[in-house]
Amino acid sequence: MTESTEPVKINKWDGAAAKNAIDDAIREVLTGDLKCKESFALIDGRLFLCALAVGVALYALLWDYLYPFPQSRLVLIICVSSYFVLMGILTLYTTFKEKGIFVVAKEKVGNVTRVWEASSYVKKHDDKYNLVLVLREPSGKTREASINKTFANYIDSNGTIVQNLVASEVTKLYNSLSSEKKEK
Template sequence: MFEMAAKKDQKDEALPIKVNKWDGSAVKNALDDAVKNILTEKYNYVENFSLLDGRLALCSIAVGIAIVALLWDYMNPFPASKHVLVICVSAYFIVMGILTLYTTYKEKGIFVVAAQRDPAGFDPELVWEASSYLKKYDDEYHLVLSVRDEKAGTSNETSVKNSVAKFIDSNGIVIPRLVEAMVDSMLYSLTANRKDK
């Protein structure tokens, strides 16, 4: 049984991640996934989904409003449903405005939030956040990694900018060890800065 699990792990590691290297969005998402896998699998940080849950809650409210409008209009055809439709459309646009503000000012391109827990339980929990952006028609991948000490209320961040060609070969295959080396150096610089303080 353990041999099968080991073979499955080796098989999963052997599968390369291939993307269309000319599709900036696909390249960014592939690199983001590689960074997320390093934080959650190599370092065993526990992923926190609260940021994503906030966005999903706002989207669910918007969909609920749209369903109410649709059902009300179905049960009471247009002239009778005019007032409810106006209220639903207004509420929908308000929720969409809140969602836009949420993604712009709260999420800020963050694609993973992960907690580093001390196995002994002595040190305070550290919260790691990774965000990135890749401009349209640009090959510069910007990665920002930040760490926040919940107990002390301190935070620190570092960023790096590299060409995607450094992490993806000519066939569009992501080279995980190069992404891992970048993330390792960023983590080391943040933990070294934290120990110096």
């Protein structure tokens, strides 16, 4: 756990808040305890698409201001169409590229940089937290491990995240994926 951070307290009956708090605790374990460096490339891709869409919308707004509606009709049609296409691409990006990944961390081992991806999901009306930890080797090999436990395993009766339990689970997954390479 990083220096003097206060325990995170949430409404333990709010599934989304519990999931997000546990996600943050896992991010803290990967980037703090396990000494990996967080990579923001995945989030930067989403931000680029969003910025491009906002730029198109602002261009349409400015063009319509300078050349009122009858003159700006073609530009507005192109900009609105482009905006919806970009939103479609953004939806595909978040669905198929991000896949619920909330942290990407890089670990330098000798001359090799391994990439760790953590993603999670909670089914609707379920108290099970599903964590998937993926290790991507530079050689192209991918290994993954997952756990499926209730929120009660990570949150105490007061609604406080128990960082030691989260760290223990993540470290077990991390060690199991790291040791698989050594055995083979």
